[in-house]
Every structure is written in C-alpha cells, then in structure tokens.
Amino acid sequence: MTLPTSPEQKLRSLPAPARAAYQRFKDNGDPAALDEVIMAILADFIPRAQAGLLATATGESRLIExxxxxxxxxxxxxxxxxxxxxxxxxxxxxxxxxxLDELRQFVRKKISERPAA
Amino acid sequence: MPVITGLGFITSIGNDRAAVLRSLRELRHGFEPVRFFDNPNIAVKVAGTVKGFEFPTPSWRDWRWPERFTVDRELVRGLAPHGVYAVCAVEQALSDAGLTAAELAGGGTGLFCASAGSPLLMGHFMQQMNEARGERGNPLGIVSSIAGTLNFNLAAHYKISGAVCGFVSACASSSHALGYAMDEIRLGRQQRMLVVGAEDMTAESIVPFAGMRALSTNPDPATASRPFDRKRDGFVGTGGAVALIVESAELARARGAKPYAELVGWGQAGDGHSVAISHPEGAGLREAMRRTLADAGVAPGAVNYVNAHATSTPAGDRSEALALQAVFTAAGARPRISSTKALTGHGLSLAGAMEAAFCALAIREGFIPGAAHLTEPDAACDGLDLPRTSLDEAPALVLNNSSGFGGSNVCHLLRRAV
Incomplete structure (x- = not known):
C-alpha cells in the first residue's frame, strides 16, 4: 500500500456529500459544487477545537486569524x-x-487555467 | 537525586502496566508469526507485535489505535506509527505519576526522546517525491519521518518549554536519553524530565536487519528469542513506546508522588571497535558498567539484578556475558541476570527505556524477571546466575545494560526508594 496521490484515492477520505459534489463539478463545472468540495477539505484539516467555526464562516473569514x-x-x-x-x-x-473567498476564487481560477487533457 | 514517578507502556507484552507486569512475572512472550512484505520467502517469521494498533498503509487516515486512547487528528497527521504509540504511552505515564498534561508546560519539564525515525514513512515520502521528480512533497513528510519526529511532536503537543532533545545511538538511544535526563535533574537544570523511547513495528523497520544476518530465522514464537542460549540465532524485532516521568526527589516528595525507584547512577563507554559488531570481550560494556557503579559509589556485590542487553544474537550475547564475568564474577559477585528481550523482542531505540521501566517495575513490585526461553546457557555464561523463572525476590539495586551500533554502551543503576 502506498500513499494516496491520485484524485480517486484522495477523494476517499472526504465524506459522501463532498464526493458527490466533486462528481457534479467534474460533470458540469458547477462552481457551487466546487465550493462544497473546498469546504470539505477545510473541514478535514481544521484544528479540532475550531471545527465548529466553519459552519458560521463567511467569505470574508480569514483562514489563520x-x-x-x-x-x-x-x-x-x-x-x-x-x-x-x-x-x-x-x-x-x-x-x-x-x-475563504480568496481560496475559492483562486482554486477556481487555477482549475480554469489547467491545460486541456 | 532523580526518581522515577510514572511509567507508560505500549509494548509487545502489554499496553498497560498491569499487563506488562503479568507478562514479566509469568514469562509470557509477545511474539506472533508475521509475514513481512506479504512474502513467504523472507526467512524472518516472527516479531514482537504490538496488539490493538493497526498501520495498514502509510496514510494516517487508515491507522487505528485502542479506543481508550485519544490521539487528536491534528496531532496524528504529523506522527509516525511509533509517535502514536508514544502518545498512548505518555498519557499512561502522566496518569501514573498523578500529573496532568498541562503540568508539563511552563519550563520546569524537559523532554528527551529516542527513535530511529520511521523507515516506513520515509520510504513512501521519498518514493512520492521521486515519482514527481522532486516537484511535490508531503508538507509533514519530514517532521513525521526523520529521527527526531518524537521530540518535535511531543514537545509541541505538550507545550514543553524546558530542554528538548532527541538521541541517536541505535539500540542505546533511549538509554542515553534517560542517562542525560538524570543529569539534567542532578545538575539542577530541570525539575522533571519526560523520557520516551519508541520504534515503529513494521517490515521497513525490522527486515533491514536481516540483511546484516542479525535476525532470528527460527519460526517458533516460543523459542525464537532466547538470549544467552547456545541455540540462539539472532534477535526478534519489536516496536512500541515506553514513557518515563523522572523528577527530582524533592519535587516528587513535595507533591506526594510515590517513586518507583531512584536513579542513582549511569555511565557510558564506546567499544572503539566495529560499526555494528560488539567488542569480542565486551570491553565497552564492561567499562560502562564500571563507570555506572562508580557514579553511584556502589560495589558490584551490592547489585541484586542485571537486566542484560542480550538480544539473542550469537556475538552480542557472548560479549555481554564476558563483560558481566569481568565486572561481577571477577569481583566475587553473583547478581541475578536476565534479558527481558526473550519476552519482548528487541525494540532498538526503544529498548533502553523499556527495560529501565521493567527494572523500575521489578523494584516497586518486588520481583526479578526470569531468563525466559533459556534451556542451555552458552559456555561464556558459566558461573552467571540466570534464573529460569521469575523470582519473588525484591531487588534493592538493579543494573540496566544497553548497547548500540558503533559500540555505544550505556548502563543505569536503579535503587529502591527509601
């Protein structure tokens, strides 16, 4: 067994709704679905003591402060x-x-700049 | 005077003090058949497995530990498997010493650790990096895998602002950590030291020793590890973690903690001989034992029990037997001697701390662990007292031996607290 690096392997660690959102984004480029995936990734890595903060976070919420x-x-x-x-x-x-907004916009922009497969 | 006030165990012979005590008293080993790399062609068939923990992949998301232990998600991401063991051992040691985690903060407590790092994680991170031709690397790859991962993680997690250091002398590493922890207290630099030895228990951490022909190929868990026996053919690998709380006697007394034992001396000496083979007459270990006795101002005849380093390798056990003869038999002394690696296997960097903790347990509980699996002692052991069963004798003075690669030899002397 090796470390997960492919999108499929990485996805497995996200909850089912986030996996479904990832699929929606892949199928039709739904930006709301992409935001949902990003929020799931943040939820996965946020310190446990702060986990509750994500539910009330706004676009202006700063990741560190x-x-x-x-x-x-x-x-x-x-x-x-x-x-x-x-x-x-x-x-x-x-x-x-x-x-949060800067993160979401940045990821969106990066994805749009990806070279076509 | 440093005293030991708390112990925590994640070992092949038990994941708490009561289980370890039972295993030492009843000589129950912790070995199981294993199939490393899922390859039946590997000659090594037995290991000292750590029960209740699972590390099936190098991804922390797949790791499991017993439910009674809490290992926070943000902590585990930076840990190696032996870091998980270590957190579980430290939690036990704290509780055993009557301390809270918060009491480790504030500068009065230092932290000395020992592990070889995580060959499992290091190998996978390097593979990942090689595949990306250096363009990508796991952000926590370094802190979770290199030697030092234990002190990085535990110091940050427990907010330790006293002395923090890791020790690397292979199988003497955690003995160095404990010895220098004693000095921190004797020199008045720290009031309390947390000492932790740990190792992964994976194919990557154990099988490389087969390349040196250092591992037993005996497939029988009941006899594979038999230190000092004529038929010994190598060591059996193990992993786990042991944590010791060491405090100044004054601090322990002031807070009403009951010491397991006093740490009355330690010493070290190099073989100056070989990168991996012990000196044929155990010259460095002999000198390390003498220095330890001198440090404590104790004569060989006062020692009741020696927890030998003996790993069950043909060369190493013989060297240690000769060193023991020179220090004790030649002085007309005949302490009880056993190597508890017959039960646990050889825990490498973990070994010294684990066995010091066993010695502390023997002193507190009033028994001497027997020389398990020994049927026919090596001729070099003639005249040494190797009891075949554990004895209900309360040792007052106990010597703990460790030797590591490069001929690094370290000993501690523990005394029943008065």
Whole structure:
C-alpha cells in the first residue's frame, strides 16, 4: 500500500456529500459544487477545537486569524487540493490567499487555467 | 537525586502496566508469526507485535489505535506509527505519576526522546517525491519521518518549554536519553524530565536487519528469542513506546508522588571497535558498567539484578556475558541476570527505556524477571546466575545494560526508594 496521490484515492477520505459534489463539478463545472468540495477539505484539516467555526464562516473569514489554521495546516490543505484537482500552487500565490473567498476564487481560477487533457 | 514517578507502556507484552507486569512475572512472550512484505520467502517469521494498533498503509487516515486512547487528528497527521504509540504511552505515564498534561508546560519539564525515525514513512515520502521528480512533497513528510519526529511532536503537543532533545545511538538511544535526563535533574537544570523511547513495528523497520544476518530465522514464537542460549540465532524485532516521568526527589516528595525507584547512577563507554559488531570481550560494556557503579559509589556485590542487553544474537550475547564475568564474577559477585528481550523482542531505540521501566517495575513490585526461553546457557555464561523463572525476590539495586551500533554502551543503576 502506498500513499494516496491520485484524485480517486484522495477523494476517499472526504465524506459522501463532498464526493458527490466533486462528481457534479467534474460533470458540469458547477462552481457551487466546487465550493462544497473546498469546504470539505477545510473541514478535514481544521484544528479540532475550531471545527465548529466553519459552519458560521463567511467569505470574508480569514483562514489563520478567524478559523485557527496555522501555516502548516494550510500547506496540507494546498497539498490535498493540488492532488485532487491536478493543479499546482506556488509559494508566492499561497501567501496571497487569506480569506475563504480568496481560496475559492483562486482554486477556481487555477482549475480554469489547467491545460486541456 | 532523580526518581522515577510514572511509567507508560505500549509494548509487545502489554499496553498497560498491569499487563506488562503479568507478562514479566509469568514469562509470557509477545511474539506472533508475521509475514513481512506479504512474502513467504523472507526467512524472518516472527516479531514482537504490538496488539490493538493497526498501520495498514502509510496514510494516517487508515491507522487505528485502542479506543481508550485519544490521539487528536491534528496531532496524528504529523506522527509516525511509533509517535502514536508514544502518545498512548505518555498519557499512561502522566496518569501514573498523578500529573496532568498541562503540568508539563511552563519550563520546569524537559523532554528527551529516542527513535530511529520511521523507515516506513520515509520510504513512501521519498518514493512520492521521486515519482514527481522532486516537484511535490508531503508538507509533514519530514517532521513525521526523520529521527527526531518524537521530540518535535511531543514537545509541541505538550507545550514543553524546558530542554528538548532527541538521541541517536541505535539500540542505546533511549538509554542515553534517560542517562542525560538524570543529569539534567542532578545538575539542577530541570525539575522533571519526560523520557520516551519508541520504534515503529513494521517490515521497513525490522527486515533491514536481516540483511546484516542479525535476525532470528527460527519460526517458533516460543523459542525464537532466547538470549544467552547456545541455540540462539539472532534477535526478534519489536516496536512500541515506553514513557518515563523522572523528577527530582524533592519535587516528587513535595507533591506526594510515590517513586518507583531512584536513579542513582549511569555511565557510558564506546567499544572503539566495529560499526555494528560488539567488542569480542565486551570491553565497552564492561567499562560502562564500571563507570555506572562508580557514579553511584556502589560495589558490584551490592547489585541484586542485571537486566542484560542480550538480544539473542550469537556475538552480542557472548560479549555481554564476558563483560558481566569481568565486572561481577571477577569481583566475587553473583547478581541475578536476565534479558527481558526473550519476552519482548528487541525494540532498538526503544529498548533502553523499556527495560529501565521493567527494572523500575521489578523494584516497586518486588520481583526479578526470569531468563525466559533459556534451556542451555552458552559456555561464556558459566558461573552467571540466570534464573529460569521469575523470582519473588525484591531487588534493592538493579543494573540496566544497553548497547548500540558503533559500540555505544550505556548502563543505569536503579535503587529502591527509601
């Protein structure tokens, strides 16, 4: 058994609704479905003591100051997201992402820039 | 004077003090048949398995541990399998010492750890990186897999702001950790030390020793590990974690903690001989024992029990037997001697801390663990007292031996607290 790196392997660790949302996004590019997947990834990596904060988070909520992520946990979110969507996020790009909305818009943009398979 | 006030065990012979005590008293081993790499051609068939834990893949999401232990999700992501064992052992040691996790913070407590890192995780992370030609790497790959992973994780988790360090001397590592922890207290630098030794129990951590021909190929769990026996043919690998709380006697007394034992001396000496083979006459270990006795100001004749390092390898056990002869027999002393690796297997970096904890348990509970699986002692053991069963004798002074690669030898002397 090796470490999960393919989207299919990564997906297995997300809850069923998030897996369904991922499929919807893949089928018809539904941006709301993509947001749902990103929220599931955040829920997976948020410190346990702060987990409840995600339910009331808004687009302006800051990942570090408001939701309790540290920079290491954000690198884990990014690593997971990169594998899941086949994108690559550079260090300079990463430091620009502060809020939930910025994260969602950034991932959307990155996916739209992917070279066609 | 440093004293031991808390113990925690995740071992092949039990995941709590009561189970370990029963195994030592009744000489119940912790071995099971294993099939490493799912390959029947591997000659090594037995290991000291750690029950109740599962690490079927290198992904933390697939890991399982006994329900009674809490290992937070944000913690486990940075841990190796032996880090999971370690958290479970530390929780026990804290509770045993009558401490809360919060009492480890604040600078009065230091943390010394020992493990070889995680060959399982390191191998997979490197494979992942190789496949991506260096373009991708797991963010927690380093802190979960390199030697030091234990101290990185435990220091952060328990908010330890005293001395924090890891020790790397292979099978003497956690003995070094305990020895230097004693010094931190004797020098007045710390009031309390948390000492943790741990190792993975995986094919990746054990099978490489087969390449050195150091592992037993005896498929019988009941006889594969038989230190000092003529028919011994190598060690049996194991993993797990043991945590010890070491405190100054003053602090222990002030908070009403009942010590298992006093740590009255330690010593170390190198063989200056071989990268992996012990000195043929056990020169370094002999000197380490003498230095330990001198550190405590104790004569060989005062020692009641020696927990030998003996791993069940032909060369190593013989060297240790000769060293024991030189220190004890030559001085007219005849302590009881056994190697509890006959029951646990060889825990590598874990071994020294695990066996120091066994010695503390023997002193507190008033017994001497027997030399399990020994039927025909090696000729080098002539005159050594190797009891075949555990004895209801309360040892007052106990010596714990450890030896690691490069001829690194470390001993501790434990005394019944008065």
């Amino acid at each position: 408001d939701l309790g992520f540290d920079s290491l946990a954000i690198t884990e979110v990014v690593f997971f997201t990169e594998d899941l969507f086949g994108i690559s996020i550079g260090n300079q790009e990463l430091v620009q992402i502060r809020t």
